[in-house]
Amino acid sequence: MSEADTRPCYWGVVPAAGLGERMGAAVPKQYLELAGQTVISHTVQRMLDWEFLQGLLVALHRDDKWWPQQAVASDRRVETVVGGDQRCYSVLAALKALGGRAAPQDWVLVHDAVRPCIRREDVESLRTGLEQDAVGGLLALPVAETVKRADTDGRVEATLDRQGLWLAQTPQMFRYGQLLDCLQVALDNDEQVTDEAAAIELAGLQPRLIAGAGSNIKITMPADLATAEAWLARGE
Ligand code: C5P
Secondary structure, three states, rough: OOOHOOOOOOEEEEEOOOOHHHHHHOHHHHEEEEEEHHHHHHHHHHHHOOEEEEEEEEEOOOOOOOOHHHHHHHOOOOOEEOOOOOOOHHHHHHHHHHOOOOOOEEEEEEEEOOOOOOOHHHHHHHHHHHHHOOOOOEEEOOOOOOOEOOOOOOEEEEEEOOOOOOOEEEEEEEHHHHHHHHHHHHHHOOOOOOOHHHHHHHHHOOOEEOOOOOOOOOOOOOHHHHHHHHHHHOOO
């Protein structure tokens, strides 16, 4: 077998099945307009520009009626799957849909539909940083602010030491077989996993943190759209 035959493939998974209730909008936040397109169109178009991806699985809400209107929906590398009630179940559904195609050693990059400003250079840092890694990892940002923990009354209970604290972003990049197994075990055990790294950590493994960019924001609140628009206008 030649080296090319044994080289792992790369797959993209886009959890996009959320309703984005914190946004308070009539449409889910991934379908809000951002610089003339929807948020999800920016995200998926950027991922389609990553020519190393073999295919892209987008997890949609079962009642989604907006996706077919997106130009990226007709790209031959894009497929959809029905997501779940939490982000982790949406990711699991997409991973299962890759069964029979993805090899256990293949890499999967999971990227939120609502992070439209992801830069090519940061994805390249992720790939380069993890190429020889046994576990995988994620883009993240060191915490710059002073961090407080609140009590139930909204008063400061403690000031945390920010040394060594990072904010997790996406893409998160793990081996297909390991991610599928860890996520399945975590969910079977009713563990709360808000990102892929958390599932890997529950298996006793330590994902690597790769420094990303502040522009890779997650659209959560209405003001985030203006921030994202400003980043896109700056060519991010
Ligand atoms: O709600 P939050 O900002 O954490 O969502 C992050 C990403 O996960 C979004 O792209 C959202 O569409 C997706 N998601 C999902 N399935 C859910 C909830 C969220 O795919 N049940």
